[in-house]
Amino acid sequence: MMDDDFIPVRLSVNGVPHRLFVEPRRTLLDMLREDLELTGTNAGCEHGSCGACTVLLDGQSVRACLLLAVQANGHEVMTVEGLARHGRMHPLQEAFWEKQALQCGFCTPGMLMTAYELLQQNPDPGEEEIRSALSGNLCRCTGYQHIVEAIRLAAQRLREEAEAATPSETTA
C-alpha cells in the first residue's frame, strides 16, 4: 500500500486530540486498539452483533467494528479508558464491581459504554428500559441480571450526586 493511500484523521479520544494517517479500510476499532493502543475496547465478533466494541461517538453509542476510522474524523470518541478519572472508577464501574456485573470482563467495556449512554439519556431507567438498552450487547457469563442491578444502582447514585450538587451550584 502506497503512502498516499493513507488518509489523515483528526479526532479526540477521551478528551485527548490525535492526528493519524490510516488506510481507508481501517476500522475505528483497529485504530483504537492498534494505533492508539487503547485495548480496553474488545473485538468480539467484528460483525456488529455482540456489542463488545461499543464506544461513544459524540456521546452516541456506536460499534467501533462497523465504523471506519476515517468516519470518526472531526469527532469525539469516548472509550472505557475515559470512564475512570485519576485512577478512580466511575460510579458505573463501582456499581458493576459491587453487583458483580462481570465475570470474564470481555463484554464489560461495551456494556459500560452502553449503560453510560443510557444514563445520560435517562437518569432513572426501569428494569425493562435497561434490558432493552442492553439488547445489543451480548454477555456469555453473567445472565445479565447483575448488570441490570448494577446499572440501577449507578443510576441511583448518580441521581443522588446530582441532587447533592444542585443546591451548591445555585448558591455559588
Added chain:
Amino acid sequence: MTTTVSERAWIGKDLKRREDPALLMGTVTYINDFKVAGMLHAAVLRSPYAHARIRAIDTSAARALPGVQAVLTGKEAAEVIGPVPAFCAEPVVEQAIAVEKVRYAGEAVVAVAAESRAIAEDALDLIEIDWEPLPAVTDALSAMQPGAPLVHENLGTNVVYDHVFTFGDVDGDFAQADHVIRRRLRWPRATAAPLEPNGAVCAYDPARGTMEIWSNTNMLNSASWVMSSMLKIPPHKLNFYPMYTGGSFGSKHFLAKVIGIAGALSKVTGRPVKFMEDRLDNLMANDSQGPERIYDAELAVTNDGKFLSLRLQTIDDYGAYFIFAITGNTNMMAQITGPYTIRSVATGIKAVLTNKNQQTVFRGAGSDVGNWVLERLVDAAAEQLGIDRVEIRRRNFIQPDQFPYKIPTGNVYDSGNYPGVLDLALAHFDLDAWRQEQARARQEGRYLGIGLATAQQRSTYSSTEFWFHNPAPATGLNSTPESVRISVGPTGGVTVTMFSPFWGNSPETVVAQVVAEELDIDPRDVNVTYDSTAHALPSAGPGGSRMTVMLAGAVHGAAARLKEKIFKIAAHMLEASVSDLELVGGQVRVKGVPSSSVSLADIGMRAYWFKLDLPPELESGLEGTFTYDHPYTTKPHDDRKDLGVFYPIMGHAAHLVAVEVDIETGAVLFKKYVAVHDVGTVLNPRSLQGQIRGGIAQGIGLALLEEVRYGADGQNLTSTFVDYLLPSASDVPSIEVYHQETPSPFTAYGVKGGGEGGRMVAPPAVTSAIEDALRPFGISIAEMPITPEKIVRWVKEAQSRHSRQTH
C-alpha cells in the same frame, strides 16, 4: 477440618472480586491485546467445502505480496509441526492445517503470516486451490449407513466407537418393572461461544531451540507436554504464559490448532507470530462444539413409582475428528442415575463421525445431556403413572443418611440432602399459588406452565474418565493435581502464586480468602500472581468445576507448611515452645499473652536476611508450596463393570420455573425462576451466584435458541452471531438463587465445585415448564432448542389432530 462454619473469618464472606477493577477499567491484557517486538500476524484460509480433496494449491501470488513473510499449506506445515494431540485410541488424525483433504467447511487449508493482519487477509484472496469436492455426510444416522461417504477412509466406517457399558442386573430389573417409560430424545449441537475467541502468540528462538507461548489456553501445564509432540520442541523448552481469558466454558482447554498454526509460522519465519481467531474462525472451527445426540431412553418403574433401572442407547455426532474420544459420554457416567436410587444402568454409545467441526467439551461436558434425558424420563413416568412430578422425585431420592453413596457405575456421591434442596425450592416458589394461577390462565385461554428439575452437578473431575472407555488394561490413568506457592516476603507481605490462569471466574478472590482464613489476615492485603509453565508446580488447570475445590485444598496445604516454619522462627524469637503459640491477626503470640508477640514482618525479615539468628536447622526464606491431588479417585476395574470413583464431589440443584407460552407466536415468557443449589460450603456467595445465574442463562439459551446448524451440503449455517443466537438481556429473566450447604467430607472446608450447575439443570427445568404449558395439547417435548417455530408447529399439529378426531 477443625473449624466450623461459624468460626470462619473469611471463607463464606460475600466479598467483591479482586479481579474486577482491572477488568472494569480495561487495563487487563487479553491475548488479543498482547504484542511483542517484531511480531507478525497470521490469517487462515478455510475450506469452502465440507468434504473435498485438495488437488493443488498455488500460493505464488500470495507469497509475492509485499509484507507477506510466510505462506504454509498443510503439507508444508507438516514439515515443522506434527498432528494435533489426540486422546483417542482410534487412529483419527487431525492436522492444524489440513493435508490432502478437508473434512468440514471451515477447516484450515493455508495459513499466512504478514506484517499486519490486513495484509495476511489480502494474501488469502490471492491463493488458488484446485478442489475435488466429495459428497458430505452431515447427519449421524446417514453416516452410519453402509456406503456412506467416509470421513476417515482408514477407519473403514464412520462409527468410530460402539460399545455398551452395563452396570448391574439391567435385564432382571427391566423384567421386574411394572412399566417401562420409553422416549426418543434429541439434544442439539451447541457451542460455548465465549465472547473472546481463541488466540496465541508463539515466539520461536532458533538459537536456543525454545518457544515462548502466550495464549488463552486454560490448561497451561497440561499444554506444555501435550503440545510438545505437535510443536516438535521438548516440553522443557516450551514456556506457556498465563493470560486473562475472556470466557471459556470448556472451549479453551488446549487450543492446539491455534497454537500449532502460530507455532509453525514462527518456526519458519524465526519471528513471533500472533494468530487470533475472528468470530467466523471460532464458530466454524473452534473444535469445541457440544454433543449432538439421539437417545433411545428407557426407565424401568414399579407401580408405586420406584425407578429400578435405566437403559440408554446413544448415537452421538462427533463431527470430523475425535481428539477427546467419547469423554462427553463417559463424563455423564459420574451421575447417570441422577439423585435417584436407580440400581442398574446400561448405556450404549455409538460415536459417529460426520463432516462437521468436532465435538469436544462445553460446560457440563455431557452430564448436562444426561440430566436432561433422565429428567425427561422422570417427567414422563410421572405423567404415565399419574403421580405428581414432585412426589415421584421424592419417592426416589437418595436419602441424606445414605451417603457416601455408590451408584451403579462405581462412582461415589460424597454427600447431599436432596429432599432439603427440593423443600427449600418449593418454599421459595409457592407451587400451589402458581398452580392456581395456571388454572385461571387456562380459563382465559393463556398457557402457563410449571417446570421442575432436580439434578446433579458433579464437580472436581478426575481424568480417569478420559481413559476408561478403552479396553483394559488401561492405557494409563493420569491424574489432576493443582498447586500454589504462598510466600511471605522480608517485610511480611503475603503473595500467592497460581499456575492456572484466570478464565472468567474468581481464582484470585478464592485463594486470597483461603489464605486470609489460614493466616488470619485481611484478604485485601494478599497479593495474587500467576506464573508461567517454566516455573510451575503441577497444575492441571480449570475444567470440570474443579478450581475452587483444588485451589482451596492447595492453599490449605501450602499454608500449613508455611505456618510450620513461621511458628518455628517465632518460637525461636519468643523463646517459647511452638505448642504455646497462636497466629492472630498476622501476629504470632504466646497464647494468652498478647504483649509477647512477633509480626509476620519481623518473622519475614529474620527468615530472609538473618540466617545467623534462625534456628540452625532452618534455611533462609519463607514460603510454603503444596500440590493438592484429587481428594478421592480409585482405578476402574479391568472389566469396566465398575469404573471406580472419578467424580465424587457431587452437588445438587432444584430448579422451579413458571413460564407463559404464547401459542400464536411461540414466544416463551418467564414468570418466575427459582434455583436452589447445594455445592457444599459456599466460599464466596457472590461469585457462586454469578456462576449459577450465568449458567442458567446458557441453559435457557440451549433450551430456547442455540443450535449449530449445517446445511445438507455441510455448510455451517451459524457462523456468525446473527445466526448462532446467544441469549440477550431480553431473553433471560431475573433468577432467585438460594443455597443449601451440605459440606463434602472429602475436600478442604467441605467445598464443592459450582461452575457448571446452572447450565446442567436449566434445560430440563425449562423443557418441563414448556411441556406443562402445552399439556392441553398433549405435546410431549423430545428435542431442543424449543424455538417459536417449533411451538407454533406443534400446537397446529395437535389442533389438527384434535379436529380430525372430533370430525
